[in-house]
Amino acid sequence: MTPTEELDLEVQRILQNRKYREMDIPESTVRDILEKALEETGKMKDARKQAKRKLHNIVAAYLGDPDYGKESNAISALFAGQPSPGQEKEYCRSILSTHASSRERLPYMDRFYPAIFSITGIPRVVQDLACALHPFSIPWMQLPVDIHYHAYDIHQPRVDLINQYFQARGLQPLAENRDVLIHPPDLICDVAFLFKELHRMEKRERGCSRQLCQQLHCRWLVVTLPATSLTGEHDLRTYHRQMVLDTVKGFPWKLVEAEVGNEMIFCLELHSETTVHNRIPML
Numbered sequence: 304m305t306p307t308e309e310l311d312l313e314v315q316r317i318l319q320n321r322k323y324r325e326m327d328i329p330e331s332t333v334r335d336i337l338e339k340a341l342e343e344t345g346k347m348k349d350a351r352k353q354a355k356r357k358l359h360n361i362v363a364a365y366l367g368d369p370d371y372g373k374e375s376n377a378i379s380a381l382f383a384g385q386p387s388p389g390q391e392k393e394y395c396r397s398i399l400s401t402h403a404s405s406r407e408r409l410p411y412m413d414r415f416y417p418a419i420f421s422i423t424g425i426p427r428v429v430q431d432l433a434c435a436l437h438p439f440s441i442p443w444m445q446l447p448v449d450i451h452y453h454a455y456d457i458h459q460p461r462v463d464l465i466n467q468y469f470q471a472r473g474l475q476p477l478a479e480n481r482d483v484l485i486h487p488p489d490l491i492c493d494v495a496f497l498f499k500e501l502h503r504m505e506k507r508e509r510g511c512s513r514q515l516c517q518q519l520h521c522r523w524l525v526v527t528l529p530a531t532s533l534t535g536e537h538d539l540r541t542y543h544r545q546m547v548l549d550t551v552k553g554f555p556w557k558l559v560e561a562e563v564g565n566e567m568i569f570c571l572e573l574h575s576e577t578t579v580h581n582r583i584p585m586l
C-alpha cells in the first residue's frame with residue numbers, strides 16, 4: 304500500500320467510527336488532523352493515536368448535546384403557533400442548557416450582548432464561528448430584523464437544527480457544516496464571534512488562531528474565553544489573556560477588553576469600517 308492509500312484508508316476508518324458518523328464531521332477535518340499528526344510523529348500508529356485524541360477534544364461530545372430528533376419536533380411545535388418572545392426565550396434557554404458552554408452563560412445573557420455591541424456596534428452581518436448551540440441565543444441579542452446570521456460548525460445535526468430554527472423564526476438558513484480553520488469564510492461581515500473555542504483550537508494546532516484572524520474579513524472579531532475552569536477551581540485569566548496577546552502580537556489591530564460573568568471578552572478590530580466596505584459591497 305502506498306503512503307497515500309494508507310492515509311486514505313485511515314481517514315475512512317476514523318470517519319466510520321459510529322460517533323463521527325452520527326456527527327457527520329467533514330472528511331477534510333479528519334484528513335487535516337491525521338496528515339499533520341503523521342508529519343509530526345512519522346508513524347501511522349502514533350499519528351492515529353494523536354489524531355483520535357485531538358478529534359475527541361475538537362468535537363467535545365462531553366460538553367453535552369440535546370436529543371436532536373426531539374428538539375426538531377419541539378421547534379416545529381413551538382413555531383406552529385405564534386410564540387411570544389417569552390415563549391421563544393424559554394425554549395431557547397432549555398436547549399442552550401444542554402451544552403456546557405452556553406449553559407454557563409445563561410445567568411448573564413442580558414448583560415453579555417450589550418457589553419459586546421457597545422464596543423462593536425450592532426451588526427447587520429454576523430459570523431458565528433464554531434457556534435455549537437450559540438445561535439439559539441439570538442432572542443437576547445436584539446439584532447436588526449434583516450440580520451444575516453452565518454453560523455459554522457462541523458457537527459451536522461447541530462447545523463441542521465440551527466437552520467430549522469432560523470427558518471422557523473423567519474431568518475435565512477445560513478448555518479453551514481464548515482471547518483473554519485481549513486475553509487475560513489471569505490464573506491465580509493461586521494462582527495464575527497469566536498466564543499470559548501480559541502484555546503481549544505490552539506490545542507489542535509498551535510498558532511492556528513493567529514492565521515484565522517488574518518484570513519477573516521470582518522470588522523470586529525469577538526473572542527471569548529472562560530475566566531475560570533469548568534469546575535470554577537482555577538483562575539485562567541492570566542493564561543487566557545496571554546493566549547490572545549500572542550495571537551495578535553505584531554499586528555496593528557485594536558483590542559478592547561471586557562468581562563461579563565465567567566467570560567473574558569476580547570474585541571479585536573481587524574479591519575476599519577472603510578477597509579471592509581471598500582473590498583466588496585455589503586449585502
Ligand SMILES: C[S@@+](CC[C@H](N)C(=O)[O-])C[C@H]1O[C@@H](n2cnc3c(N)ncnc32)[C@H](O)[C@@H]1O
Pocket residue numbers: 361362363366404405432433434435436437455456457458461481482483484485497498499500
Ligand atoms: C466549545 S463548543 C463552542 C461553544 C459556542 N461557541 C458557545 O460559546 O456557546 C465547540 C464547537 O465548535 C465546533 N468546532 C470545533 N472546531 C471547529 C472548526 N474548526 N470549525 C467549525 N466548528 C468547529 C465543535 O463541533 C463544537 O460544536
